[in-house]
Amino acid sequence: MRDKITRNPEASRARILEAARIEFVTHGLNGARVDRIAEQSGANKNLIYHYFGSKEALYLAVLERIYAGLRESQKDEDLRGLPPLEGMRRLVGNTFDHFVATPDLIRLMSVENIHYGQHLKRSEAIRPLYGRLLDTLRQILRRGQAEGVFRAHVDEVDLYLSISGLAYFFLSNQHTLSWLLERDFVAPERIAGRRRHVVEMVLSYLTQSSPGEADGAKNQR
Numbered sequence: 139m140r141d142k143i144t145r146n147p148e149a150s151r152a153r154i155l156e157a158a159r160i161e162f163v164t165h166g167l168n169g170a171r172v173d174r175i176a177e178q179s180g181a182n183k184n185l186i187y188h189y190f191g192s193k194e195a196l197y198l199a200v201l202e203r204i205y206a207g208l209r210e211s212q213k214d215e216d217l218r219g220l221p222p223l224e225g226m227r228r229l230v231g232n233t234f235d236h237f238v239a240t241p242d243l244i245r246l247m248s249v250e251n252i253h254y255g256q257h258l259k260r261s262e263a264i265r266p267l268y269g270r271l272l273d274t275l276r277q278i279l280r281r282g283q284a285e286g287v288f289r290a291h292v293d294e295v296d297l298y299l300s301i302s303g304l305a306y307f308f309l310s311n312q313h314t315l316s317w318l319l320e321r322d323f324v325a326p327e328r329i330a331g332r333r334r335h336v337v338e339m340v341l342s343y344l345t346q347s348s349p350g351e352a353d354g355a356k357n358q359r
Contacts, residue, residue, distance in 0.1 A: 151189055153179040159200050163242045166249050167197050167257075194257060201250060202263050204243050209267040211236035214274035222282030226344065229278070230337045234305040238329055244310045271298065279344075288344045300343075304336040 157179035217225040282288030
């Protein structure tokens with residue numbers, strides 16, 4: 139079994155990464171054990187170290203894979219040609235959907251923030267992914283503003299923090315908040331309702347004039 143795996147490097151790496159994802163999600167970085175990853179993946183420890191070098195490098199590879207999955211699911215570059223309102227609606231919805239579908243992403247984000255992002259900062263792959271996302275947000279915003287659909291003076295970084303935060307917090311704190319607020323946050327109808335709420339909040343913000351703009355319009359009358 140193990141001999142067959144080692145003859146197919148891509149399949150072997152994929153099995154190791156999948157086993158490592160489960161191990162890091164379950165035990166965190168400090169509690170994860172390469173022995174268990176080897177057992178679950180069917181690869182020996184020497185092969186794991188050959189491919190990845192260290193437990194920390196394997197953890198970073200898992201992070202890169204899961205962040206790339208988020209970016210791929212957002213499909214933001216495909217949205218650039220849509221009308222601004224529809225493009226933004228889909229971007230917000232796609233982001234929310236991926237958080238729901240990938241609870242491991244939330245767990246690993248929490249683990250990495252416990253470590254002050256020190257491992258993520260070693261990645262050469264993740265930051266460029268977000269540069270492209272900000273470019274897409276900027277383009278959709280500027281077109282929407284030019285067409286009079288979106289309010290002026292919106293910073294794309296602040297906007298993405300709001301989009302991500304509205305989706306992330308609901309899920310990252312679901313266990314404590316479900317008990318405190320006496321609601322089943324993972325019930326399908328509750329998730330669907332939350333998705334609508336998040337999309338509507340972002341679009342309502344973007345399509346309403348800011349207080350300063352509204353006052354300026356009144357003064358011009």
